Amino acid sequence: xxxxxxxxxxxxxxxxxxxxxxxxxxxxxxxxxxxxxxxxxxxxxxxxxxxxxxxxxxxxxxxxxxxxxxxxxxxxxxxxxxxxxxxxxxxxxxxxxxxxxxxxxxxxxxxxxxxxxxxxxxxxxxxxxxxxxxxxxxxxxxxxxxxxxxxxxxxxxxxxxxxxxxxxxxxxxxxxxxxxxxxxxxxxxxxxxxxxxxxxxxxxxxxxxxxxxxxxxxxxxxxxxxxxxxxxxxxxxxxxxxxxxxxxxxxxxxxxxxxxxxxxxxxxxxxxxxxxxxxxxxxxxxxxxxxxxxxxxxxxxxxxxxxxxxxxxxxxxxxxxxxxxxxxxxxxxxxxxxxxxxxxxxxxxxxxxxxxxxxxxxxxxxxxxxxxxxxxxxxxxxxxxxxxxxxxxxxxxxxxxxxxxxxxxxxxxxxxxxxxxxxxxxxxxxxxxxxxxxxxxxxxxxxxxxxxxxxxxxxxxxxxxxxxxxxxxxxxxxxxxxxxxxxxxx
Ligand SMILES: Cc1ncc(COP(=O)(O)O)c(C=O)c1O
Numbered sequence: 001x002x003x004x005x006x007x008x009x010x011x012x013x014x015x016x017x018x019x020x021x022x023x024x025x026x027x028x029x030x031x032x033x034x035x036x037x038x039x040x041x042x043x044x045x046x047x048x049x050x051x052x053x054x055x056x057x058x059x060x061x062x063x064x065x066x067x068x069x070x071x072x073x074x075x076x077x078x079x080x081x082x083x084x085x086x087x088x089x090x091x092x093x094x095x096x097x098x099x100x101x102x103x104x105x106x107x108x109x110x111x112x113x114x115x116x117x118x119x120x121x122x123x124x125x126x127x128x129x130x131x132x133x134x135x136x137x138x139x140x141x142x143x144x145x146x147x148x149x150x151x152x153x154x155x156x157x158x159x160x161x162x163x164x165x166x167x168x169x170x171x172x173x174x175x176x177x178x179x180x181x182x183x184x185x186x187x188x189x190x191x192x193x194x195x196x197x198x199x200x201x202x203x204x205x206x207x208x209x210x211x212x213x214x215x216x217x218x219x220x221x222x223x224x225x226x227x228x229x230x231x232x233x234x235x236x237x238x239x240x241x242x243x244x245x246x247x248x249x250x251x252x253x254x255x256x257x258x259x260x261x262x263x264x265x266x267x268x269x270x271x272x273x274x275x276x277x278x279x280x281x282x283x284x285x286x287x288x289x290x291x292x293x294x295x296x297x298x299x300x301x302x303x304x305x306x307x308x309x310x311x312x313x314x315x316x317x318x319x320x321x322x323x324x325x326x327x328x329x330x331x332x333x334x335x336x337x338x339x340x341x342x343x344x345x346x347x348x349x350x351x352x353x354x355x356x357x358x359x360x361x362x363x364x365x366x367x368x369x370x371x372x373x374x375x376x377x378x379x380x381x382x383x384x385x386x387x388x389x390x391x392x393x394x395x396x397x398x399x400x401x402x403x404x405x406x407x408x409x410x411x412x413x414x415x416x417x418x419x420x421x422x423x424x425x426x427x428x429x430x431x432x433x434x435x436x437x438x439x440x441x442x443x444x445x446x447x448x449x450x451x452x453x454x455x456x457x458x459x460x461x462x463x464x465x466x467x468x469x470x471x472x473x474x475x476x477x478x479x480x481x482x483x484x485x486x487x488x489x490x
Contacts, residue, residue, distance in 0.1 A: 007452050014326035020319050024451060026051070031449040040388040040457045044447025045192050045361055045395075048222050050245030054311050058246070058304040070299050071271070080299055087306040088289070091252055094309050095236070097228045103260060105253040105292040106302060110218040111138040113237035113253035116292055117184075117214055118142035120263035123149025127181040130173055130211070132156045132165050132198070133399035134191045138237075139216050140399070142186065151182075158403045161483055163194040163351045165202070179210030182262065186213075189220035193400035194351030195328075195361025195445070197224070200231045207232075212259055218242055222447055223324045223360055225317045234259045244308035244448070247301035253292070260288070269294040315448065324360035324446045331362055331444070331455045340369035340467050345480040347462060350404045350441060360446035363395075363404075365438055366462070368469045371477030371486060373432060376442045377425075378471040386461055391443045393424060405437045432474035437485070 011017060027034070030051035034041055041049060068076035070084055084106075091104045107113045118141065123129060129146035131139060133155050143153045156170045165187065177183040185206045190197050197220065203213045215233035217226055222243045226236070236254040241247065255263070268276060268283045272291050276283040285291040312320070336353060338346040350363045366374040376392040383390055394401040402412065415430045416422055428439045444458055477486045 003453070003456060006456055010326075010330050010452055014330065016322050017326040020323040020326075023315065023319065023323055023448070026315065027449050027451055034449060038387050040386070040454050041449070042388060042390045042444040042446065042454060042458060044222060044450070045219050045242070045443070045445035046391050047241050047248075048243060048245040048447045049449050050308070051311055054244065054246050054304065054307050057307045061303055061307075062300060067300060069296060083303045083306075084297065084299055087302050090306045090309050092254075094313075095226050095228045095254065097254065101232075101257055102228060103255045103257060103289050105255065105289045106297055107251040107253055107292075108249055108298070109251040110136075110216065110237045110239040110242075111251075113235075113251050114138045114142060114214075114216065116253050117235050117237070118145035119266050120292075121145070121184055121212075122182045122262055122264055123151035123184075124182060125150035126178055127151040128177055128183045129153045129186070130156060130177075130183070131186040132188070133158050133403055134163060134165070134193060134196070134198070134397065135186065135188055135399060136192055136216060136218070137396040137398070139186050139188070139214070142184075142214075146184075151184075155399065156187075158400065160403060160406065161350070163191065163196055163400055163403060164357070165198050170202075174206055174209045174211065177210045181210075183211045184214055185211040186216065188216040188218075189226065190217075190224065190359045190361070191351070191397070191400055192219040192361070193395050193397040193441075193443075194363055194404070195358040196351050197357050197359055203231045203233050219361070220359065223317070223320050225321070228254070232256060240305050240308060244312055246308065247298070247304040249298050250301050250305055265291060271295055271297075312448070320448050324450060325355050327446050327450055327452065327455045328358070328360045328362060329355035330452075331459060334459045335362070335364060335462055338462060338466070342369045344369055344371065346466060348478070348480045348483075350400075360450070361443060362445075363441045363443040365441050366465050366468075367478055367480060368472050369467055370469075371479055372469075372472035373438055373474055373478065374465065374468060375471050375473045376438075376440055379442050379465070382465075382471075383458075383461055386457070388458060388461055390458075391445075393440045395443060401439060401441070404441070405431075405439060407431065407437060407439070411437070428473075432476075 030053055031049055066076045067080045068074060070077055070081040088104045092102060123146045129151050146153050154173055156173050157166045159166045187198050206213050212234040214235040217236050217238045221238050234256045239251040268285060271293055272286055274284045274286045335347045340346055346366060348365050352358050366379055380392040415427055419426050431437045431439050479486050
């Protein structure tokens with residue numbers, strides 16, 4: 001298949017892609033450095049890319065004006081305060097937060113937002129923290145706050161092999177809460193491991209059973225619209241660099257005002273108090289977002305968030321979503337069809353096999369003609385040699401990876417018992433050699449500047465692994481079709 005005939009076929013199969021053509025122009029004008037340097041960037045879930053004009057607009061703003069540390073009466077300070085507050089309003093408007101219903105707290109990143117929830121939520125005996133097995137470690141880590149507070153911690157399992165939330169098994173877990181206690185349910189709107197888009201309708205279901213809901217939207221909002229008129233999570237965590245590449249160092253926690261009053265900050269700091277005394281050993285926390293913004297905000301970077309949001313608005317988030325869906329759908333189909341000369345499948349895809357209910361993330365492992373796993377670290381090196389940027393490992397989401405590989409508690413505990421100083425590479429070695437399973441995968445993810453050439457290049461790279469046998473790991477082989485480990489050729 002040559003490039004132009006592949007593109008023609010792709011367009012024929014994905015008619016709605018044509019409507020996103022202005023993104024090709026934008027790629028040439030705003031993201032030209034990609035093609036000038038022949039980069040194939042496929043790590044948008046790691047971090048999105050910024051348009052040149054975002055950086056220019058920000059640099060112009062900074063060089064045109066004099067800005068001081070906000071929250072003071074001076075001209076340079078009050079001008080900065082106004083820009084920070086303007087940006088806060090722009091964030092709430094972007095997510096269509098109904099007036100007066102949400103508070104936007106600026107944080108360093110999504111992790112900072114999640115940590116606020118962990119340390120301030122009133123976890124206590126009788127209450128629960130329920131989270132899906134599919135979660136980033138920055139959500140998993142909240143279980144330590146829950147435990148310390150005496151709340152019960154439970155995981156809601158995923159289905160195999162689709163890696164969706166197992167609704168049947170979730171049901172009794174949701175129903176098990178004491179509505180008189182403080183219960184928190186956390187799930188990602190989109191998995192950073194499999195790309196699965198989990199149903200946002202779960203938010204209402206959980207509310208009806210006495211739960212507050214924490215939605216990790218970090219991987220979802222770069223290519224999908226989150227509309228807070230339609231769903232009302234109590235907490236939403238995100239990082240702006242994942243949405244539009246620049247700036248790094250700024251994230252946000254959206255807090256529904258109805259739950260704001262139940263949060264208890266464990267400390268106070270400069271910027272978070274209306275009053276503090278040393279002699280009296282007392283402090284009065286500032287109300288609203290100010291009580292959560294510890295110390296000096298990243299105030300010079302915050303206006304770049306407004307610039308980024310305007311950039312996304314000028315493109316249209318729905319356009320980005322359509323484009324990413326078409327490219328993902330094509331890539332999935334091609335990868336699923338790849339076979340070795342002996343007819344065996346080359347690629348195992350994690351999560352749903354179509355672009356339905358998933359975002360622009362495709363996570364996979366490669367196998368040799370006998371079903372031996374190819375070492376994904378070597379796959380990444382080979383991809384890098386072709387200037388393809390992708391990501392490998394477990395993506396800080398061990399639960400989704402464990403379900404994908406059917407790793408049991410016993411598997412994990414056995415490995416941990418053997419190695420007190422466990423790392424992912426050591427765990428991978430243990431698990432591949434003992435059980436023919438993997439711990440980690442290859443992830444490609446698409447975003448605002450992705451085009452057909454990017455996915456075609458990756459497909460060609462994947463195809464180049466046909467009949468590859470030199471970079472395998474482990475002796476045990478795997479049958480991709482039946483998702484079964486095969487021992488002794490059985
Ligand atoms: C779903 C999800 N949640 C949370 C995070 C943490 O984001 P950050 O590292 O920006 O704090 C990530 C980062 O990849 C993510 O994908």
